[in-house]
């Protein structure tokens with residue numbers, strides 16, 4: 558029995574029941590690598606729905622393959 562299953566929203570950080578959480582899967586290119594991000598968000602909160610579209614786990618990552626390749 559998977560009763561009381563909860564997830565943490567990546568946008569607001571709240572723990573929500575399974576039926577209030579949706580997952581947005583989007584490909585994210587980091588340099589030459591394409592990663593798939595699974596972003597969990599509250600499907601009943603407009604702020605989280607909008608936030609999921611902009612959210613990225615790799616936002617802070619700066620790829621400078623050019624510099625690293627030279628050695």
Ligand SMILES: [Zn+2]
Pocket residue numbers: 566567568569570571598599602605
């Ligand atoms: Zn949320």
